[in-house]
Amino acid sequence: MTGLEGVSAQEFSDLICVIYDCALDPQRWAATCRKVADLCESTAGGICVHDLRHAQNDQLFVFGYQPEFLEKLRNHYAESPMAAADIVSNIGDVSALSMERYQLLESRFYLEVLKPFGLVDMIWFPALRTGARMASMHASRSEKAPHYQERDVSLFKLLSPHVCRALAISYVFDIRALRSEMLEKTLDGLVAGVFLTARDGHVVYMNHAAERQIKTGHSIRLVNNRVSPTDSAARAALSKAIEEAARDDADMGVSEHSVAIPDGVGGGYVATLLPVKSGQRRGILAPFAAAVAVFVQDPVQASLMPGEAFARLHGLTGGELRVLLALSQGLDGMEAADMLGISESTIRTHLQHIFSKTGTSRQADLLHLLHNSMPPIHALSTVAH
Template structure:
């Protein structure tokens, strides 16, 4: 292939953010957060996210461990990809599902464009639509499945460039927050008006708070957590975390939520809480000051909703086999499962309540014992021992 015929990413120098750019991002974040409680808005959200990143199509995609095909849960702007065309490039493209949480990966990072355009996938599916590249970020990963958000690049967009990566980094955390919260409950179109009634029936703890952290409402599961007084309590009418660092995070998130969606930034996503007995919980905060969330029958003083659920790492039936096969210590096995469930070293350190250096030491030992050389290899290792749940 002639080098001159290869689409090239345009050199990108990050410009100063203009006020209209900031407003565009803020508006997009608002639509994404609305989709957390109203799934009918996801198509609109991913369409706008596709244009924001610099593409013509996008999707929220789920893939079960061991499966060589993926399912688009919500999609926009492209024709469905036949499994038979994806199968030949599956192993080359698999890192899209194994990357670090929220970190962009382009297909042309994995397969040179000259090779990609020789595949039947490109000739029969991508080229007729004018598609030449794909950029994605992992939103969630368990021992059974992975979820990613991805954007397709058209010929007129060029190959994935630094601007596309920057835009993906800006928006991926917010899509992740909405997806993780949305998975805690399944609203159908038209049910948003009964938001509070639905939340009161959740097994997940839910709290409505104002910008100062004052507790406005707690559902039954949330009240039970407060009554236990282990990870959360109510003091002076405010929601208080037992851990001082977590409390600072909550205080900052609630205050920011009072200023609007974009002000929250990436704080308040997958906040780890650990009880005195070692029981782990995870919390996600959702701003409530605008859009469908404001119209969902919520007390207008509420600035944020906090969702709290048990988050024991998935220790599948395969974990014992993995531990015995590679002679892992209990701590090494916990770190291995955490890498699969949570992501990179900083996230695992937060989840387990230890220093980054401690996790890094255990990861190095895992490399020695398993023969892996990358964290993605460790994820593959666990996947290889895991049988997806039927149904």
């Protein structure tokens, strides 16, 4: 028994199974949102992603709404009760606009956004949060149905932990799917530790070297799934650097952040941070993907990063080296521009400067020269774990 009027144990169990199916196939969320809405007698619903910092709202897998309403909701989201509630709510907390604390019928949001489109109530819960972004599941009722009652709130409370877990699982799989086999092998071949973090500093990927650095625990550790230097000053500096590098307006052309991470006995690491642009990736989890790459290396023992010696030899700038390394992965100008977050004309300008500094005139000759200067880093990194 579910304890919910009109919902059988088998019906509820089947819905839970469908929710977890969405973890491996996110496109199933569209049909699943409809099933959830049907159980609570709703006329519309879906999943949306909120940007709490900029008070923006993007609707995904939605049904039952007029396009004009979705546009108006997007423009007036900052004025909605949901925007304020999501800032203070915990993941999985269920709310309905008809709850007394929201004073729905007296609100401008109801009069100007909901009522003109025949909507009388909305029920929702935040399901996934990283940094300033949050994904929520919601459903709505039209004037043909009464406001949500305790039975509907209870149903959402039973469903919310399963939806939250499914989205969290899907998030992990989405991050793993971002890593092409070539990229993963390249990162695992580095002597330097590589940490990819989300906007809020949560680590979404570590290469083998990073895992070894964490295991030693002398300079850095993982605390709440964040890179945490043992030195308090370094910990504060790294947190601030990640926050700055993750900003939407972070400039890929400026000098990268560097942070010293001492071990307390005269040694330690140097961390170098670079913004990671997501390019044209789309989907429910795109806002939660890696935002910052943190390269951690021992300045005494570690070998040079790929291309670093080449850049020093020929006097390349940081921007020129990043363009060269992008092209060395087999990307064309447009793909390199998309990955680095710069224009194709900037790519061409950097390339002309590189040609001049290296004495080459063709990209093939340039890449051949770079390849010949690369150390056998994979062999170096396979020393006993």
